[in-house]
Amino acid sequence: MKKLLSLIFLCTLCLGFVACDDDEKEYNWRGDWNNPSDANYKPAGYNPVQGLWKIGSRGIFFSKEFRMHNVAFQSDGTYQIDLFKDVYMINDEALRYKTYPQTWRYRIEGDKLYLTDKLFQDNDWAIYTKVEETTEE
Numbered sequence: 001m002k003k004l005l006s007l008i009f010l011c012t013l014c015l016g017f018v019a020c021d022d023d024e025k026e027y028n029w030r031g032d033w034n035n036p037s038d039a040n041y042k043p044a045g046y047n048p049v050q051g052l053w054k055i056g057s058r059g060i061f062f063s064k065e066f067r068m069h070n071v072a073f074q075s076d077g078t079y080q081i082d083l084f085k086d087v088y089m090i091n092d093e094a095l096r097y098k099t100y101p102q103t104w105r106y107r108i109e110g111d112k113l114y115l116t117d118k119l120f121q122d123n124d125w126a127i128y129t130k131v132e133e134t135t136e137e
Contacts, residue, residue, distance in 0.1 A: 027094075027103055027119045027120075029091075029094065029096065029103065030091040030092065030093065030094065031091055032089035032090065032091065032096075033046040033090065033091045033092070034046055034047070034066065034089070034090065035089070040091065040092075045064075046090060046091075047062065047064065047066065047090060048090075048108055049062045049090065049095065049106060049108070049113060050062050050063070050064055051130060051131075051133070052071065052079075052130070052131040052132075052133050053113045053128035053129065053130060053131065054071070054073060054079075054128060054129050054131045055126055055127065055128045055129070056073075057072065057073045057074075057075075058070070058071065058072060058073065059071035059072075059073060059079065059128065059131065060115075060128065061081050062088070063085075066087055066088055066089070066090070067085040067086065067087055067088070068085060068086050068087075068088050068097075069081045069082050069083075069084065069085050070082040070084060079131075086098070086099055087099065093105055093106070093107070094106065094119075102117070103117070103119060104116065104117050105117075105118070105119060111129055111130040112127055112128065112129060112130075113127070113128040113129075113130070114126070114127055114128075115128060
């Protein structure tokens with residue numbers, strides 16, 4: 001029993017030497033450019049990610065009302081936009097949910113949206129392709 005307690009004590013001591021990951025650093029959020037009190041406020045609205053984006057059989061829809069919806073694409077080319085939506089804030093390099101503190105960096109190149117939750121690394125980008133939205137009559 002004494003050896004078991006010593007082993008547990010030794011293991012708990014080792015936890016103090018675990019290094020922190022780079023993602024635990026504080027990210028410098030550059031503000032919500034659609035907020036009138038922000039220094040970079042864009043009166044005409046700032047939403048470069050607006051629209052429908054696809055990666056494989058899933059996607060994201062960013063509305064003009066700054067709501068993000070998950071999307072499921074079917075094999076016949078149709079898609080279903082989830083009713084679940086989350087409000088987001090955006091600036092020139094990142095977007096952030098309003099309901100919980102998740103920040104995603106993004107960049108757009110042509111019809112590609114690069115999105116990552118790695119705030120201090122330039123790898124692990126999910127690459128979405130812009131989809132022309134269809135309107136049902």
